Amino acid sequence: MSKVQSPWIRTVSLNPPSLQDNTADADRLIRALKSELKTEAIDIDPALLKTLPDSLRKWEYKAGCILFKDRYRWLLTGVIQDVDSNPVVGLAVDLGTTRVALGLLDLKTGRPIAESVFDNPQESVGPDILTRVHHAGRPEGLKALNALIISGLNRAIAKLCRSCKVKAQDIHAVTIAGNTVMTHLFMGLNPYWIIREPYIPVVNKPGIMHSRTLGLRANPQARVLIFPNVGSYFGGDLIAGILFSGLYRDDKTAILVDVGTNAEVVVGNRNWLMACAGAAGPALESGAARIGTTAGPGVIDKIAIHPNSQEFEIHTIEDLPARGICGSGVIDLAAQLFLAGMIDIRGKLVPQVCGKRLKAVSGIAHLVVVSAGQSATGEDLTFSQVDLDSLIRSKAAMYTILRTITASVGVSFNELERFYVAGTFGSFINPGSAITIGMLPDLPLERYIVLGNSSLAGAILALQSHKSLEEIDRIRDHITYMELNVNQEFMNRFSAAKFLPHTDPARFPSVKVNVRQKDKPQ
């Protein structure tokens, strides 16, 4: 017998029809599934009816049934002969503005099989959301953007399936988590009003759609669960992250910070969820994620600076000669520079301490991180005062947002039992370094949990339980979205946070600057 224990798959053996029991094939199958699932609410996809009678007879009235569940009922979306010898897979997608991540999992066991990532082909239209929204307003623009993402996905699906030796036909369920604009473009919906006051999406809860309607390369009857959004700036990717973190289930209050192109924050527990997005504040517009190179071979991801000798200990991905610094490397670098006294509390490079590592390019101070002789490019790998200023604005905005949202619900940082860090940038962040520069609050390190790509992880999780849609709706409906009001109080907090780690060192008791006294600028 089958050992499959899946929420989506049932093997049923039917009594063959007889003159005494002439129930139709479809209704006979549904009757067995009702008893198996203990529910009265099951529908069959009409497309299955064409082949069902012959299949049932060939299989001697034993069939593997693939189901999905929407808000109201179970849906029979696939029928196969034998569950054990046929692959039944699910596809989870994190629909990022820049990168799209795919996860394939075995629906029988719920186990992930493979993942892949590709650059969002809509980048050919424009790297940022705004450009794409404007393009969608042009004749054929929306169609083109939709075709780009669908065909990109279909190519990636084909490749991923090949690598796992499954067919696209074997994909029987799909989940899509993405920001509000990306999700709209994926569905072929015009995001025109999303970016115009008062910022209204076409739909908050798209629910379940058909893969064939969307044009996805999957089983044509596969249902596609599209994560809902709370509004223009709080998308399904974040709902997926909240689902994955589990913070909506906990009694204790926790916070989730997603640092990607924007910074989105949600704080709460099983009773309430308060959310805001950094895009509402102008300070993060030149966001932290833009500093540094995309992680890859030869990119610096960790840096230590010896407090006395100021010697740099540099780690690159795959230990290759350095060719750039990624986001997490930048935060490490700033933290280490600060601890070594090479930048002051305003974030300015201190010539007396930096010494020979400083050089001026077009009148702007640059710190040589790796010299030309040792870099992969044959040129000095530098980090300028402009880069530093930008990083400091970003970290100040982040800290200000965190203070603002927690203050709005009367929760102090210390009451946060868990601090989840998510997102493409957040994945690699060293919380210790982020605390040192005053980007994240000074909590015990064990409270920080780095989630990685929580959007993809949430999309995968949604394929592992038939209660997912229910939970996703619950999360979405529990969220109170707070527009970040960039008022005087916000600006005061922001100004204070532009220092390293902060104007009020009592907020960061764990941050000890080794050489501060000696080289403090006057």
Place this chain on the structure above:
Amino acid sequence: MSKVQSPWIRTVSLNPPSLQDNTADADRLIRALKSELKTEAIDIDPALLKTLPDSLRKWEYKAGCILFKDRYRWLLTGVIQDVDSNPVVGLAVDLGTTRVALGLLDLKTGRPIAESVFDNPQESVGPDILTRVHHAGRPEGLKALNALIISGLNRAIAKLCRSCKVKAQDIHAVTIAGNTVMTHLFMGLNPYWIIREPYIPVVNKPGIMHSRTLGLRANPQARVLIFPNVGSYFGGDLIAGILFSGLYRDDKTAILVDVGTNAEVVVGNRNWLMACAGAAGPALESGAARIGTTAGPGVIDKIAIHPNSQEFEIHTIEDLPARGICGSGVIDLAAQLFLAGMIDIRGKLVPQVCGKRLKAVSGIAHLVVVSAGQSATGEDLTFSQVDLDSLIRSKAAMYTILRTITASVGVSFNELERFYVAGTFGSFINPGSAITIGMLPDLPLERYIVLGNSSLAGAILALQSHKSLEEIDRIRDHITYMELNVNQEFMNRFSAAKFLPHTDPARFPSVKVNVRQKDKPQ
């Protein structure tokens, strides 16, 4: 304001979006409909999302919403600017083997607008169900049969819409009632197993489908309710008839007889329904409906014979010269011949009484109903002993089926408070004549209610209430289908019923043969 009082149409005025209420357009509309319909279960057809934002803004957030209801939820399937100035129509279809009838109604008021009928184009493949089922098994046969009925319907829809000055796009809901095979061919499902023991349809309860999936010329989002069947021989047309008759709602027991190509019977009340179909008995195979011509101009539909002079008083449709006799005319003729003593209790023509009206053709006695000089064809219009024998077998089968089904539930004919006669043939039947020949039981004439095309009427009714699907399911699930067992008891009853009106005259006290004594054959 709109005076529309429809179960399917609602006009809602939304609060325009604001920074304080940034709910998406679709969710804003659904929210208003939830409050209007007092339900939490509403979904929007995703196809509406593409144009919704612009429409809502153009219409200043006031919209006419067209809804449908399936078993689990309401479905928003259309959005229009102004209910009063836009036609919103529904289409009801009786999908007959021979004839297809269409009814168009105004969904705003529930009032029928127009009807039309066309010959089922599948007749080009074969006039009877069996031929078509066999054809469906050939390569491309099913596809061809499906295309024939869909294109035939689409032509008829276009014509009907033109005549009412509405567009096919304005058809927002469709109901289809037909026998089990016709319904399967309409859905593109192979009826192969329906005619093979143990006679299993692909599906009993197709539920709600999409007009665009079916290829119907209607609004692409229009939902199509397909009446369920109880089995191979008890189709959706009969369920529609039961819905229209209302017998499933009455406390008192009633019977419904549908005399079309086959004879189907249902007896019951609000608590139970027992059904059987004449096709299960071999006696009706050369069914009553095959005798006589299809009703039309010049066809005899009523006949009276003067009891003493044996003069024929003939009525033709549109009072044109006679060119044939329709089914109801045949029953009238047999009844009058019997009352005038021109046929005996065995149904044999009595030469002594018929006199000059008799002639022999190839050795078979023929009664001249209209002589060559007066007929439309210039030839004698005759009714032969073979026709009579066939009619008597059919009427005997009908009476036997009625006795068998009522006996099976322990109900005597006299306990039947209502006797509904339906079907293309039943529409024109004169219950008095049918009683005279012993086809129908001898009940007071006021208990007989001739329903006409009850399948179309039921399909129309289903468009007038949002509880229809619920009621249809209830009817279908209440029905106990009885296989007619052609055993010795059945055959004994059948033999007794082959006399006019019956071997036991006490069963037909109202039937008085005027000249029986005088001309009784010895």
